Structures are given as C-alpha cells and as structure tokens.
Amino acid sequence: MIPITIGIADDHLLVIQGIKAMLSKKNHLSIVFAAENGNSLLNNLKIALPDVLLLDIQMPDMSGIDLCQQIAKDYPSVKILALTNMDESFYVKQMIRNGAAGYLLKNTDQLTMINAIEEVMMGNQYLDKQIQKNLMDEMLLGKKRSAQQVVLTKRELEILGLIAKEFTNHEIAESLFISLRTVQTHRLNISHKLNAKNMVSLVKEAYKRGLI
Amino acid sequence: MIPITIGIADDHLLVIQGIKAMLSKKNHLSIVFAAENGNSLLNNLKIALPDVLLLDIQMPDMSGIDLCQQIAKDYPSVKILALTNMDESFYVKQMIRNGAAGYLLKNTDQLTMINAIEEVMMGNQYLDKQIQKNLMDEMLLGKKRSAQQVVLTKRELEILGLIAKEFTNHEIAESLFISLRTVQTHRLNISHKLNAKNMVSLVKEAYKRGLI
DNA sequence: TTATAAATACGTAATTTACTTAGTTTTAGA
DNA sequence: TCTAAAACTAAGTAAATTACGTATTTATAA
Numbered sequence: 001m002i003p004i005t006i007g008i009a010d011d012h013l014l015v016i017q018g019i020k021a022m023l024s025k026k027n028h029l030s031i032v033f034a035a036e037n038g039n040s041l042l043n044n045l046k047i048a049l050p051d052v053l054l055l056d057i058q059m060p061d062m063s064g065i066d067l068c069q070q071i072a073k074d075y076p077s078v079k080i081l082a083l084t085n086m087d088e089s090f091y092v093k094q095m096i097r098n099g100a101a102g103y104l105l106k107n108t109d110q111l112t113m114i115n116a117i118e119e120v121m122m123g124n125q126y127l128d129k130q131i132q133k134n135l136m137d138e139m140l141l142g143k144k145r146s147a148q149q150v151v152l153t154k155r156e157l158e159i160l161g162l163i164a165k166e167f168t169n170h171e172i173a174e175s176l177f178i179s180l181r182t183v184q185t186h187r188l189n190i191s192h193k194l195n196a197k198n199m200v201s202l203v204k205e206a207y208k209r210g211l212i
Numbered sequence: 213m214i215p216i217t218i219g220i221a222d223d224h225l226l227v228i229q230g231i232k233a234m235l236s237k238k239n240h241l242s243i244v245f246a247a248e249n250g251n252s253l254l255n256n257l258k259i260a261l262p263d264v265l266l267l268d269i270q271m272p273d274m275s276g277i278d279l280c281q282q283i284a285k286d287y288p289s290v291k292i293l294a295l296t297n298m299d300e301s302f303y304v305k306q307m308i309r310n311g312a313a314g315y316l317l318k319n320t321d322q323l324t325m326i327n328a329i330e331e332v333m334m335g336n337q338y339l340d341k342q343i344q345k346n347l348m349d350e351m352l353l354g355k356k357r358s359a360q361q362v363v364l365t366k367r368e369l370e371i372l373g374l375i376a377k378e379f380t381n382h383e384i385a386e387s388l389f390i391s392l393r394t395v396q397t398h399r400l401n402i403s404h405k406l407n408a409k410n411m412v413s414l415v416k417e418a419y420k421r422g423l424i
Numbered sequence: 425t426t427a428t429a430a431a432t433a434c435g436t437a438a439t440t441t442a443c444t445t446a447g448t449t450t451t452a453g454a
Numbered sequence: 455t456c457t458a459a460a461a462c463t464a465a466g467t468a469a470a471t472t473a474c475g476t477a478t479t480t481a482t483a484a
Contacts, residue, residue, distance in 0.1 A: 012318050018230030085224075106224045107248075153461060166412045169440070181464050188442070198441090198471095199411040200378045207419065365430060381471070394432050400473065410440095410472090 001028040004121050007050035008034040009041040009067070010083070011059050015106065019054060019083075022110045029117065038062035042070075049075055052117050055100070057084040057091060058210065065094050072099025079120040083108075088208060092131055102126030150193045157209070159186045163199070164206035213240040216333050219262035220246040221253040221279075222295070223272050227318070231266060231295075234322045241329065250274035254282075261287055264329050267312070269296040269303060277306050284311025291332040295320075302420060304343055314338030362405045369421075371398045375411070376418035 006029055010016050016034045023029045032048050035041035038061045053071065057064035068080055079101040084091070092103050101120040104113060105128045112128075119126040127135070152160065162172045169187065173180040190196070194205050206212050218241055222228050228246045235241045244260050247253035250273045265283065269276035280292055291313040296303070304315050313332040316325060317340045324340075331338040339347070364372065374384045381399065385392040402408070406417050418424050 012227075012230075013321050014230035014234070014318050015224075015226050016230070017233040018224075018226035018228070021229040021233040022226070106226050109225050155462065164412060166409050168410065178462085179464055181466095182462075184441075185464070186462080187440095191441090197378050198380065200376060200415050203412050203415040204424065212416065367431065390431085391433055393434055396472070397433075398431080399471095403472090 002121075003028045003030065004052060004117060005030055005032045005048075005050045006117065007032055007041075007044060007048075007053045007078075009036075009038070009053065009059070009064075010034075010056040011036055012056075015056070019113075022113055023117075025110075026114060029114070038064075038067050041067065045071065045075060045078070049078055051077075051121055052079045052081055054081050054083045054104075054117075057082060057086055057095070065091070065098055068095055068100050069098040081116060081120050081126065086210070087128075087131060087134065089131075089135055090208065092127070092135065096125075103131055104128050105130065152190060152193060156186055156190050156193070157211075159183065160190055160202060160206055160209070161211045163187065163202055164211045214333075215240045215242065216264060216329060217242055217244045217260075217262040218329065219244055219253075219256060219260075219265045219290075221248075221250070221265065221271070221276075222246075222268040223248050223270065224268075227268070231325075234325055235329075237322075238326060241326070250276075250279050253279065257283065257287060257290070261290055263289075264291045264293055264333055266293050266295045266316075266329075269294060269298055269307070277303070277310055280307055280312050281310040293328055293332050293338065299340075299343060299346065300420075301343075301347055304339070304347065308337075315343055316340055317342065364402060364405060368398055368402050368405075369423075371395065372402055372414060372418055372421075373423045375399065375414055376423045 006023065008016055008019055008031060010019070013036065016036070020031060020034070023031065032050050033044040035044050038059045041055075041059075055064055055068060055071075059067070064082070064084070068082070071078060072080060080095075080099060081102040081104055082092075082095045082100045083104045083106060085106050087105055095103060102116050102125060104116050104126070108116075108128070116126040116128075158176070159172060162175065167175065169183045170180055173183045176183070187202075190202065194201060196202050196205070203212070218235065220228055220231055220243060222231070225248065228248070232243055232246070235243065244262050245256040247256050250271045253267075267276055267280060267283075271279070276294070276296070280294070283290060284292060288311075292307075292311060293314040293316055294304075294307045294312045295316045295318060297318050299317055307315060314328050314337060316328050316338070320328075320340070328338040328340075370388070371384055374387065379387070381395045382392055385395045388395070399414075402414065406413060408414050408417070415424070
C-alpha cells in the first residue's frame, strides 16, 4: 500500500483525537498536522502539504466552504475530503463545486474513513452512502429543489446573515454603508429566490445554511 | 487514584474514539461501554453501571435531556456529565435540572475532561469555564432572562407555533376564529415577553422550544 | 368575593414589505 | 481585450404589518 500523508482541520480536539485513533492502526497513513482553526490550517499548509486533507465545514474563524475553494485553488495537489455533520445536499454541492474530492459524515466508522481516504487519493470522488442516497432521492423525486440549490450571491448571504442576527433593515444599511432601499431590494430578491412568504422562511433558511 | 468506570453515549463514532483516545493514557479510568444511541445506552446501563456517564445531548433516537432525567431517576448512583456542542444556557439549565452532575463542551481538551470526570466523581458539580462565564453574565447583566423562564400562555404558544409555520397574522386569525387585532395583540405580547426585536427572535424562540 | 391573569378587540402612527423599474459596477467568457 | 451577464445599487408607490396604548369579558386562585 502506498503511504498517504494526512492533514486534519477540525475545531474539536475530540474529533481530531478520534480521527487519529481511527487512523493510527494503519501504518501507511501518517498524520502530518492537525489544525483547530482555519488560520492554523493555512499556516500548516505553507509548511507541509498532505496528500489528503480532512476538512470540517464549521470552523470558528472561517467557513470550511471558503477554505475549500481557496485551498483547491492554491494547492491543487491536495485532495480535500469534507468531514462534517451537515448532511444537507446544499453543503455537499457547495463543497464539491469548490473543489472537494469527497464528502464524509462524522458518524462514519474506521473502515469507511480509510476507504474514503484511499479513494480520493486514487483520484476518485468519494461520497458518503447516505449522502449519495439523499442526492439521488432529491434528483429522482425532484423533491425540494427550491430552498437548497438556490444560489444566493455573496451580498445576499451577507444580508441574510445580518437579518438572522436580528438587525433591522435600517441597521443593515448602516453597517454595510448602503441605502435602506438597497437592503430592501436585496431582502426582496432573497425572498424571491427562496420562495419565501415572510421573514420566517428567511430565518429558517438562515438556520439551514448555518448562519445562526 | 481511585479507579473510575466510564460509560459513553454519543452518536458519533469519531467522538467516541476521541474520548477513548483522550482517556486511554490514564490507568485509573476505564471505559465500560460506548453507546451510539439512546436505546443502546439504556441497554448498556442494564448490564453495567458506570461511575460516570458522558452523555451527548443530540442523539438520533431520543433527546439527551430526556435521557438524563430518566437515568438520573433510575440510576441515581451514576454521575452524568453532559458532553455537547450546545453552549446555550437553556440546555445547561435543563440538563442540570434533570440531574446532570456536570456540563462539558466538545471543544474540551484532555486535562479538562479528566478533571471534570474526577470532580463529578467526587460528588462536585462541574461546569465548563465558558459556560460558567455565560451563566454569570446572564445573571449579573440580567441580560435575557433566558427563553424558558418566560412563561407563554397556551394561546401565545399556539400562535407562536403558527407564526413559525409561516402563517400570516391574517391566516392565524382565520384558523383560530379570532380577530386580526387579537392576533396582533398576542404577537406583540409574545414579543414583549421574549424581549424580541422582530420576527427573527420569535422564530429563534420557536426553534428553541421545538416548535419547528 | 375579589384580585389576577388570560383572551379578546380596536385606533392610530410608524415601519416594513411588495412590486416595479433602472443605473452602475464586477465578473467571466468568447 | 471586449462584451454580455450577473451582481449591486437605488427609488416610487401602494399595501401590509407592527408598535403602543387602552379596554372589555372570562376564568381562576386567594
């Protein structure tokens, strides 16, 4: 078996320890670093590039989704394997689009994780079984297409985030240095994109997207 | 050091592995079981009672809060140490009220965890440092008298539920056969009770109360 | 029986939202 | 590099919602 170097990025020490424990029995897998936040991750990458990076989506200082995009661009040789609790297809798509080679859920077991690592190492894509099923269902049943695959622009997402923080339109306008009307327009556009009837839908969406 | 037996309940294998890894270096700590769901936990307890139980709040089949209450009642000798991501005071209070001996956050480190285990084993209460600070702040600053302390009337709760279901005030009025103005009054009263600035707070509250 | 809380209801003013149209700046692709 | 599309910005007007004060009728507990 070819040796594989692995980097870990997760804000929970417990999870890092768990990963180490799961992988420690395999001699061909070696962990070269474990970062507890986005910044530390970027610093570690400057020093040593792993073959595979296990990347959590929720990090204290920056979004794993953004990190993924940046790392895929700056270090294309690194295979990124998303490792997270979020099983919503929205996140999966977002990560894959941003260059992730695979998507693993945190309730995974040892064999699955090692398998996933080896798959992405070989250049294949790896998706968690449950995730695959969800995506399939969504496709075939054409179920809820709306909410999740709607792409909000950066600005819209920013404003949705502030709405979720209980900012009034006026406060949003002030904090972004734009006109109240512009905020209203953005908000309305978001509502339309999400097919939202009122604020409640927006807040629910904000929850789904981890803005709350 | 006195030997301590430990049970683990967490739906993430990774976290279980992490805990095991963190505790394995200590000879006086022995893990007697690790359950991945509430049912399995209850079964394990029938076989072997640990001194300390590390209990996650989020479980696939049942709520850790309910589990805590049940276990504290059925097995009062077991010291329950909540181990979770939820740092909201609502959960902390709920767990402590339901018989938990301590509350630990998942971003904990090895020393803290072992310390917490030993504290609750000795009959003391253990609260995560950050949690302690939050609770203190809440008390001293009298900030938000914290969700659950506010008592909503049956009607108010009913209306909050409908708001959360994206009903407009008009629709609520129709479905409850009351005047629009009455709905408005109820909504306003709820907002006041919750110290809510706008709909967003209401929806968040609805989430907290499990109405969504 | 009498306070007390809950549910009901309205008037008015202020704020927010819906819908439309449109100018300017970025971004991405040919 | 140039151009078309997308994103961001902004506003007019009408409709809906919300804030706040006030008030009546039930239940309910002291």
